[in-house]
Structure formats: C-alpha cells, structure tokens
Amino acid sequence: MIPRLKAEGLTRILGGRRVVDGIDLSVAAGQVTCLLGPSGCGKSTTLRIIAGVDRQDAGTVTLNGKVVADDHVHIPPEDRGVGLMFQDFALFPHLTVAQNIGFGLRRDGVSDARVEELLIRVDLAGYGRKHPHELSGGEQQRVALARALAPRPGIMLMDEPFSGLDNRLRDGIRDATLNVLKEEGTAVLLVTHEPDEAMRMADEIALMRDGRIVQRAAPYNIYNAPVDREAAAFFSDINTLSAEVNGALTHTPFGQFLAPGHADGTMVDIVFRPQHVRLDFDRNGRGPSPTETEGTPARGTVERARFMGKESLVEFVMDDGRTRVTATVPAVFLPRAGTVMWLSIRRDRCFVFRQPEKAHA
Numbered sequence: 001m002i003p004r005l006k007a008e009g010l011t012r013i014l015g016g017r018r019v020v021d022g023i024d025l026s027v028a029a030g031q032v033t034c035l036l037g038p039s040g041c042g043k044s045t046t047l048r049i050i051a052g053v054d055r056q057d058a059g060t061v062t063l064n065g066k067v068v069a070d071d072h073v074h075i076p077p078e079d080r081g082v083g084l085m086f087q088d089f090a091l092f093p094h095l096t097v098a099q100n101i102g103f104g105l106r107r108d109g110v111s112d113a114r115v116e117e118l119l120i121r122v123d124l125a126g127y128g129r130k131h132p133h134e135l136s137g138g139e140q141q142r143v144a145l146a147r148a149l150a151p152r153p154g155i156m157l158m159d160e161p162f163s164g165l166d167n168r169l170r171d172g173i174r175d176a177t178l179n180v181l182k183e184e185g186t187a188v189l190l191v192t193h194e195p196d197e198a199m200r201m202a203d204e205i206a207l208m209r210d211g212r213i214v215q216r217a218a219p220y221n222i223y224n225a226p227v228d229r230e231a232a233a234f235f236s237d238i239n240t241l242s243a244e245v246n247g248a249l250t251h252t253p254f255g256q257f258l259a260p261g262h263a264d265g266t267m268v269d270i271v272f273r274p275q276h277v278r279l280d281f282d283r284n285g286r287g288p289s290p291t292e293t294e295g296t297p298a299r300g301t302v303e304r305a306r307f308m309g310k311e312s313l314v315e316f317v318m319d320d321g322r323t324r325v326t327a328t329v330p331a332v333f334l335p336r337a338g339t340v341m342w343l344s345i346r347r348d349r350c351f352v353f354r355q356p357e358k359a360h361a
C-alpha cells in the first residue's frame with residue numbers, strides 16, 4: 001500500500017545546528033504515528049516542514065503520492081490536503097462555534113450535518129451558537145479539533161493537540177479523537193512529549209532525539225525492546241546495574257548475566273524497570289531460592305518508601321553498599337525504612353546495553 005505521508009531525509013539547519021537531521025517517516029491510511037521525544041528534539045520542526053509552514057534544507061515530502069516539498073517544489077500549506085491541529089490553535093473570534101467548524105466547507109445541508117456530527121463527537125453538542133470567548137480553553141481546543149476534522153482530510157498533522165485539556169477530560173477526548181480519525185481512515189502524525197499519550201494513541205511510535213529518529217516501533221515493542229538505555233528511561237523509571245563483561249558474562253549482586261557480543265572489559269548497563277522487581281521478606285538471613293526466570297535474589301535494605309496512590313515506590317540499598325534499586329509494589333505494602341528484604345528481577349525483562357564511550361572515562 002502506498003503511504004499517505006512519506007518523508008525522506010528531512011533536514012533543517014537552524015542557528016548552525018541540525019535540529020532535524022535526516023528524518024525518514026511513512027504513515028499509511030488509518031494509521032497513527034506518534035513523533036515522541038523530549039522538548040527541543042525537533043518534533044515540531046519536522047511536523048511544520050511536512051505541513052509546509054517551514055521549509056527543509058534537504059529532503060522530500062510526499063503526500064497522497066505527490067511530491068509537495070523537495071529542492072525544487074514547495075506547495076503551500078493550504079494546497080497540501082492536510083488537516084492541521086497545532087498547540088497554538090486560533091479560532092475566529094467573530095464567528096460562532098458552528099461557523100468556525102464549518103469554515104471552508106460548502107454551506108449546504110451536508111456540511112451542516114457534518115458540523116452537528118462533529119460537535120457531538122467532541123462532546124460540544126448544543127454549543128454551535130456560542131462564540132469562542134464563551135468557551136473554556138479546553139472547549140476551544142475541541143472546537144479547533146472539530147474544525148480540522150471537518151473537511152475529512154486524508155492526512156492529519158497534530159502538535160500536542162491535547163496539552164491544553166485538564167486531566168479528567170484528556171483521556172476521553174483522546175479516545176474520541178482516535179475513534180473519529182480511525183473511522184475516517186485518516187493518516188495521522190501526532191507530536192507529543194508524553195510517553196503515555198504516545199502509548200495510548202499510536203500504532204507506531206517514532207522516538208526522536210537530537211533531530212534523529214532513534215527507534216520506530218509499535219508501542220509494545222518500543223517499551224519491551226528499547227534500543228538503548230535512554231529509550232528505556234523515556235517510558236518509565238529504570239534501574240541500572242553497571243558491570244564489566246568477562247567471558248560474555250557479567251557479575252552483579254543479582255548473579256551472572258549473559259552479555260553475548262560484548263568483548264571482555266566492556267562496561268555494560270543492565271537495565272530493568274521497577275515493576276519487574278519482586279520482593280520477599282528475609283527469613284533469618286535467607287531469601288527465596290534462585291529460579292530460571294528470576295535468577296539469584298539479592299538482599300537489600302529499605303532506604304525510603306513512598307506511597308504513590310495505586311502503588312508504592314520502595315528504594316533499596318543493596319548489601320554491597322553501592323547498588324541502589326527501586327521497586328514498585330501494590331500500595332497496600334509500604335515497608336519501613338531499615339526493613340531487610342530480598343529482591344528478585346525478571347530476567348526476561350532486563351536489557352543489556354553497552355555503556356556509551358564517555359561512561360568508560
């Protein structure tokens with residue numbers, strides 16, 4: 001299938017820096033791709049180039065099979081056939097909500113019905129005759145969303161479209177938006193810096209860092225097979241055990257770990273998430289027996305335990321005196337500081353990464 005949206009080698013140099021550095025992307029009809037990354041990594045600039053409101057220094061944008069931007073061509077944004085939903089959306093203050101949504105549509109019965117349908121979809125039924133200044137920020141944002149969806153664009157470019165909504169509304173609006181976009185078979189490129197939003201919305205996540213895409217994968221795969229330590233850390237707190245490789249093995253307080261493909265003397269990080277740590281009470285200095293899935297348990301002492309609502313965050317210092325490990329456990333359990341416990345980690349949920357060069361110094 002030909003992708004609706006294709007970007008090849010997009011590069012943008014600003015202030016002497018490659019803020020977008022060779023981005024390749026493709027989005028098919030009915031697919032949501034999230035450009036995810038920390039502030040300043042170049043997500044918005046990438047989206048703006050695809051929308052046509054910024055120009056690339058190199059690369060090609062192809063929309064609906066037609067080149068809209070390359071070294072010779074620059075089709076203006078309004079002729080690209082894309083719906084836009086930016087952070088700094090602007091409604092026309094002198095038009096009603098319904099007129100804002102219908103702006104640009106043919107003023108016939110069909111488009112009126114479309115406006116009504118969209119008002120219901122964004123949970124603003126009955127708001128059609130109001131003016132933007134009578135609406136809250138979140139309501140205005142939903143009008144902007146309805147307006148972008150109104151002409152049924154084949155491609156939708158969205159930059160943090162839900163950031164202005166309060167938490168209570170956000171999940172509902174996200175799901176409703178996703179339903180509308182899926183029903184209409186729209187190809188969506190959505191920029192966000194929130195991993196939870198990307199996990200919730202995306203069919204595919206493109207993880208960006210310093211102007212580049214470092215990993216492109218479905219949410220499940222990017223979470224469970226991150227490309228490096230930083231990618232793992234982007235989605236949750238992580239624990240890191242540093243160890244030296246010897247004979248394709250490393251030694252840690254949790255026993256040996258396989259480190260195939262790493263030369264002797266290489267420093268590696270063994271990374272795991274706090275929810276993959278199991279806790280057992282100390283029984284007269286003894287812990288649970290080693291198992292294949294959880295390896296060798298290690299003993300530690302609770303340094304701090306924090307109640308977080310659904311779960312507790314328990315921080316340990318291990319018996320070696322220098323390794324620190326954080327575990328999340330159901331909040332019914334909140335051990336006191338000084339409690340001695342045994343920690344086991346799910347071996348199949350550990351990632352082994354070579355430490356970056358600077359870490360060797």
Ligand SMILES: Nc1ncnc2c1ncn2[C@@H]1O[C@H](COP(=O)(O)OP(=O)(O)OP(=O)(O)O)[C@@H](O)[C@H]1O
Pocket residue numbers: 014015019037038039040041042043044045046193
């Ligand atoms: N006109 C400009 N001149 C110089 N640098 C710029 C200019 N516009 C943007 N930048 C820089 O380019 C980088 C990428 O900006 P961009 O807005 O694309 O990042 P982002 O990932 O979308 O961040 P955010 O999530 O904060 O919006 C930033 O470091 C920014 O400071």
